[in-house]
Each structure stands twice: as C-alpha cells, then as structure tokens.
Amino acid sequence: MHRSLNRTARRLEPLAAVPRSRHPLPDSSDRTQLSWSSPPAATPPRRQQPLDAPNSSVLPRSTPRHYDDYLNLLRSFVSRKALEPGKQLHARLLLSGLGYNTILATKLVDLYCLCDHVTLAHKLFDRIPKSNLFLWNVLIRAYAWNGPHEVAISLYYQMLDCGLAPDNFTFPFVLKACSALSALEAGRGIHELVVSTGWETDVFVGAALIDMYAKCGCVDRARELFDRIPNRDVVLWNSMIAAYARNGHPSEALLLCRDMVARGFTPTLATLVTVISASADAAALPRGREIHGLSWRRGFDSQDKVKTALVDMYAKSGWVKVARVLFEQLAEKRIVSWNSMICGYGMHGHAAEALALFDRMREEDQVLPDHITFVGLLSACNHGGLVDEGRSFFDSMLSDYRIPPAVQHYTCMIDLLGHSGRLAEAYKLIQDMTMAADSGVWGALLNACKIHRNVELGELALQKLIELEPDDAGNYVLLSNIYAQAGKWQEAAEVRKLMTDRGLKKSIACSWIEVKNQVHAFLVGDLSHPSSGEIYAELERLEGLMAEAGYEPDTMPVFHDVGDDEKRNMVRSHSERLAIAFGLISTPPGTTLLVTKNLRVCEDCHTAIKFISAIVGREIIIRDVNRYHHFKDGECSRLSLRQRQAQRAPALQPAAAG
DNA sequence: ATAGGGTTAG
Structure with missing residues (x-):
C-alpha cells in the first residue's frame, strides 16, 4: 500500500x-x-x-x-x-x-x-x-573482507533459511569468501542460485563468479561465464585476463588483452599490471616489451605498480640489469618492489647482489621484510650454494622479524641443505617442522637424494610423496632414477611398473624459444618444425666440435631398458637442444638466447650447453621449472657440486689457517 | 545505504 x-x-x-x-x-x-x-x-x-x-x-x-x-x-x-x-x-x-x-x-x-x-x-x-537484506549484506561483506571467510558463507546460508533472497550485492560478497577459501562446492551452489535469480549477467556478480572459478582453478568455467555476459565492462575483462594469468595460461591472458583493446576498451592500470605479470610468467620478452611500450603510450609506465611489474618481467626474461634500472627509478620502493628485485637476482644465481640488496633495504629502513623476502633470500642462497648464510637467514626470520617460517621456507632450507649433501641435517629439519611437511618438502629431499645417491632416504621421501600425491608421475620417475644410479635395476623396473600400472605418464618435456615475436616449441626428438633439417644439421655440426673439445655424453638420465645408441639419440635430441639449435640458426651471431623448459634441464644437457656456449661464443639462458641457468664461455651460473663444496670449505675449518 | 579486477614466492 x-x-x-x-x-x-x-x-x-x-x-x-x-x-x-x-x-x-x-x-x-x-x-x-x-x-x-x-x-x-x-x-x-x-x-x-x-x-x-x-x-x-x-x-x-x-x-x-x-x-x-x-x-x-x-x-x-x-x-x-x-x-x-x-x-x-x-x-x-x-x-x-x-x-x-x-x-x-x-x-x-x-x-x-x-x-x-x-x-x-x-x-x-x-x-x-x-x-533487512542490507543488514545481512553488510555483515557478510565484513567477514568476506576480513575473515573468517567461513562465517561469511554460513551467514549466507542462515540468510537463505530466513527466507530472504540474496541480491546483486550479496553475491559478490559471499563469492569473495568462496574465492578466499577456494570453496568450489559452495561457489557452485551459489552460482546455481545466481542463475535462478537472474543475476548471472550482472557485471558485478559475473566478475565475482569469474574470480571465484579462477581462484578454484576452473578457468574454463570462468571463460564460459565470461562469454555468456553480453555487456562486459573493463573490470570484467580484467577479471578474465587475470583468471588466465593466475592459472598458468599467460598466452591466453595476453591474447584476451589484445582482443579487449581491439574491441575498443581502454586498458586500465590493473590490465597492464596483470598482462605484464603474465608476460613475465611466459618469459615472453618481446611481448613484455610490447606491453611496456603500451604502458608508456597510455602514460602508465611512470606508475610504481606498473614499474614493479616490469622489474619482475625484465628479471624473469633475463634482463636483470634493465630490471635494476627500473627498480632504481621507483618513486617509492615498497616491499613488493624489493621482493621482485631480490627474487630476480636470486633466480639468476646472483646471490651476492640479492644479499647486498637486502642489506640496503635494512639500511634504508623504510619497509620491513616479509615472508616472501625470505623465500627470495633463501632461494638466492640455494642457487649460490651459501648454506650457512641461508641457515642464518632462516633462523633470523623468527628471532629478528617475528615471521614464523612457513612450509615454503622449510622447502628452501631442505633444498639448500640437500643440494649441499647435508641430507641428515635436512631430514632432521623436516622432523622438527612445526607443521605437516607437504609434497614440496619431500620433493626437495627426494631430489637431494637423487643428486647424492642416497637410496634409503629417497625411498622414504617417495613413500611420503605417494601418500600426498599418488598421481604425480614425476615422483616415480625420480625414484626409478635413484635405483638405476645405484645399479638396482630390479627395483627401478618395479617403480616404473607401479607407475604404469597406475596409468600414470610422465609429463612430456617441452622447450620453447621466441624468435621475431613468434614462439617455437619443441618436444623431445621433434621433427615437426619446418626447419627441422637445418636444426638437426646444426646439432650434428655442434656435436663434432663438442667431441673435439672433450664432451662425453652421459646417458645416465635415460632409463636402463634402452640400448646405448638409442640412449645417445634420446639425449642429443632433448627439447632444449632443439630450441637452442633453432635459436642459433635463426638469430644473428652474438645474440643472447632465452629458452624456457617446462621441466628441469637434465645433467647431460647442462654439460652440453656449457660446451655449446663456448663454441658459438653466445650467452644462452635456460629457464627451467626451478631456476635460470646462464651459460657463458663454457660455464653456468648454477654452481656445480664441486664449486659448492669449495665454497663451504672455509666455513668448515675456521681455525686451520691459524 | 552496500559492489567487482592488478604486482613479489611456491
């Protein structure tokens, strides 16, 4: 009335x-x-x-x-x-x-x-x-923003019990809580109600749903939804671009951004930061530079947030010096900027620079380190073989900065101790952990066991890994290799059989290189590239020169049930070598090559690429799943085991020189 | 009366 x-x-x-x-x-x-x-x-x-x-x-x-x-x-x-x-x-x-x-x-x-x-x-x-619906919305919002997120979701259900229908404000709030918790089931249920109440095409609700699916790892669901919303705005585009970026689809993110611009939308700061980080993840320097140019034309390049994303992008693309220049240009260096630069140095094996930058950060005393800073420092120590420095950073986290070490920090430490052969110490650290060890921790230990050929501890780590991630073929492969290296062919074969019995397949190695704005990808033994003939000819030419220089192929990484000749062939056509050979024949002499690989570089390729870098007089950067390797003049920035041991020798015998 | 997207590591 x-x-x-x-x-x-x-x-x-x-x-x-x-x-x-x-x-x-x-x-x-x-x-x-x-x-x-x-x-x-x-x-x-x-x-x-x-x-x-x-x-x-x-x-x-x-x-x-x-x-x-x-x-x-x-x-x-x-x-x-x-x-x-x-x-x-x-x-x-x-x-x-x-x-x-x-x-x-x-x-x-x-x-x-x-x-x-x-x-x-x-x-x-x-x-x-x-x-009053507003009352519920306000309280749900409060829990969605500040947590505990579960309460936001339970309030939402209570609200339904009261007979109230959620509106276009309720949905984004409660979905934000689902995103924070990666609560896919709750999110799906909410989505159903969104559809039946007719809010699915609302851009706010739609963006929240896209975000929820993205943070639960369902990019495809997010994309279906995105395609169903007729009147999209910039934020909706940004949400979808971010959905691709955060789920490991940087190329789609970049394509969608291009699509968005083509349809007349003006990129915002958020768009640029997202796509710059996507091109950083893709190690796509040409595209990253293209977006740098776009940022400049739109007047965003002077913004610190864009600049910090560019620091990250250039560092990941191998241009650490350019990253440093941009870093120094920042109006205000916030923790994210310091972290990007420190991690950038760390992943390239420039441990000294990373540590020096941390010292400067403490001297300037404007910002405090956070848990990410320590991940960066520890991984820098790891890649530089600085075991004792790493240990002291690890200890100072809690004592000096009141940051309790999280699983990632333990993982770094296990990696660091394990690489240096201090396996007992690594295992002791796992036992002392205040939280449950996850697959990363056991994986680090397993990897160390493989390097140092410790069969017993390796078995133990694998048992834990199989409990935690029974479907990951990589674990089985690693243990099989440990057995093979120890000459236990029988056990090696059993593990391989267990793997096939469970229907698991090792993920296929793939390497790629960008030449003239185009990505060229290679699988092992790949013959599909148009330049295959020239590529294999180049590899053969190099092999001759490498043999003269004293290169001996090490076929250990290949499984024992393959004949010697076949082993040799498999190693020589590893994907990273194909990508390098293609890079060599399709770029001017002296050009630095950047190759990205989805798995780790095998030991034999690691040795081979050292030889190649010396023979062709080029710098070759390989970014594998763990880190960057800079090959130059026959050396790699990743320290060899002997180099690591030489580095820590003085620390072990302090009084001997006396 | 209330609202959505973005940077560092793993």
Missing part, C-alpha cells in the same frame, strides 16, 4: 518480520554492556508499533526529528570511520528507545564492520530483527 512512499515506508516498517524462533535471542545473562538488548521478557516490546509513531510511554525520545539526528550523525561516523563516537551513540540509542530501529542498528553494524570490529558488529546483529 505505502510502497510508493519508499523512504517513509522503510522507516516505518514493522519490526517483527523474522520469526523469533529462528533467531532466538541469547538469554539475558549473556548480555554485554553494549548489547542491543531487547527489554526483559517481563515487559515485551511493542513490536507491532511503528518506531517513531506516537507512543504514550516513549513519546519524547522517538520523534522523527530525533531519529534523523541520529541517522545523520551515524552517516557521518560511517564516512569518517569514527568508532568511539559510534560506540557512545550506541549507548545513547539504547537509552532512547530507538534500540529496535533496523536502519539505525544497521548503520551501526556497518560502522563496526568498517572499523574492523566485526565481533562487536556480529553481537549487535544477533540482537536485532533480520528482515
């Missing part, structure tokens, strides 16, 4: 819209000082009476004028996030009899949420009628 008088009608709405039985008030003994308590049961509230209507007992304090004053005050508190005045007003409202007014209470809940006092907000929420 009075629906057309929206404002008035809302203010005057009857209060008892939610049956009390569904939301029992806590008993009175439980009430805290600030609770929005209803009057004691002996004098039940006159719930059917409009709040600010004349009432013989509360007439002076519920005049409309009074109400508006409160509302205006609360509005200003919300906009200023003024918590203390809000609390005082809360107390006064309790006395004034406006304690049941949904709108005022909701504003107060809103204020408490915005001031990070979610507990207080929730207490208040529990004591007021919940007929």
